[in-house]
Amino acid sequence: MKHIDIEITAESGLELLTNDEIARLSEHSKGGEHELFKKCVLAVLNSTQITDEISFHNEQLKHFDVEVLQLNKGVKLKIKNAPTTALVDGFMIQGLKEQVFSVLRDIVFLKQELESNSRIDFNSSNGCTNAIFHILRNAKALRPGCDPNMVVCWGGHAIPEFEYQYTKEVGYRLGLRGFDIITGCGIGAMKGPMKGALIGHSKQRINNGRYIGITEPGIIAAESPNPIVNELIIMPDIEKRLEAFVRLGHSFVVFPGGVGTAEEILYILGILLHPENKNTPFPLIFTGPKESASYFEHIDRFIGDTxxxxxxxxxxxxxDDPVAVARTIQKGIAEVREYRKRMHDAYHFNWQLEILWDFQEEFVPTHENMSALDLSSDQPLHLLAANLRKAFSGIVSGNVKEKGIEEVRKHGPYQITGDSHIMDQLDALLEAFVTQKRMKLNAENYVPCYQVSKPAKEKKA
Incomplete structure (x- = not known):
C-alpha cells in the first residue's frame, strides 16, 4: 500500500476555537493519549481496507504519525504516511476528513474535559449517564425539537454477502420512511443499513439524512468507520458506547452477527428485564433473510433457556420481510413518541430508562475477571443478562481487540465457568458461531480465545 504526507484543516466544530483552546488541544495530543489518537486516525484512513486483523494496522502504525498544528484560523493536522486510498487527486476524501476531526474532538477534547470539567464523572451511575449526555451534546448528536426517528441497527461485520444485501434492503425501506440510522459504524451489518437508507433518502429527496456511527477506541481499528458515516462518535469504552446507543435510539433492529451482536442483545435485554423498565415501549426486532433463520433460532433458544x-x-x-420490519418500526416509534410525550421525557435522549451500574462500569476482560463472572441462575434475570453480556464482551476482546488478543497470547484461552445448563447453552451458541464463520473475517484460521467449562462439583456429579 502506498503512503503520503498530507495536511488537513479542521472540521466537526473545531474550526471555531480560541487560540488558548487550540494550544491545549495541541499539548494534549502530544501526551499519553497520542498513541491512542494515532491509532484511531489510522483506523479512519484505513476504512477502505476490509480486515479485522490488528497486525495490519500495527504494521502501518510504525511509520504513521499525526501532529496538531496551532493556527490563528483554527486547527490543522499534519499526517505522516497516510494511506493513499484515503485520497483523491492528492486531497483527502471529505467524509474521511470529517471523521478524522471527530477523532480529535472525542479523544483529545474529551481528555481536556475530564481534567477540567466536573460534569464529566464516570464513577457513579447518574454521573455516567450525564457524562454520556455531555459527550453526545459536544458531538452535536442531540437535536431537541425533532420527532423520534433514530433506528439503531446492530449486527456482525463478518457476514456473508446475502446477509449484507438483506441489511441494505431493510435500510432502504427505513430510509423511504424518513428514518435515520445509527450503527456501530463498521462494515457488514453496520454499513448495509446506512447504504440502503442513503438510497431511500435520496429517492424521497431527504438531503439531511443522519448516519451515525458509534464506536470506542478498543474496537475502532478492527471495525474501521465505513465511509457513509457522517457523524462519528467515539465513546470511552464499550459500556459507554452501548448506553449511548440506548439513550440516543428510538427503536432497534438486530441482524445476524457473532459474539459482538450477542453482547448487544444481552445488554438491551438486561435493561428491559429490570422491573422499572417493564412498561417502557422499546421496539426491538431480530431479522434476517430466510437463509439465516437458523441463526435466530439459536439466539432465541439461548435466550429462552437462560x-x-x-x-x-x-x-x-x-x-425475510424488510417491508414488515420497516412498518413494525414505524408503528413502534409512534408509540415511543406518545409515551415520551405523556411522560414529559425528551425525544432526543432517553432519560426515563433505568440502567444499573452493572451495565455501565467498564468490564476489563482479564483472565481473572472472566473466570470470576457469576453465570448462575441464582440471581435476578437482569443481572444474569449483565454477566452473560460481560462474557461475550471478553470473547469480542480476545477475538479482535489488541489488549484482549495480547491477554490470550500470554495466558491462553479465557476460562468461562457457570451453571451446567447455562454453560451447555453458551457452548452450543458459540459453537454455532464458529461453524457459521461469524467469529472473525478470517474464519478459516479461527482459534477460539475461550474455553467453556462447568464447576468441578458439577463435573463429578
Missing part, C-alpha cells in the same frame, strides 16, 4: 420467556417477550423475530 433468561426465560419474559426475555423472549421483549423482541419480535421477522424473517
Amino acid at each position: 433468561l426465560g420467556q419474559e426475555a423472549q417477550s421483549k423482541y419480535q423475530i421477522i424473517i
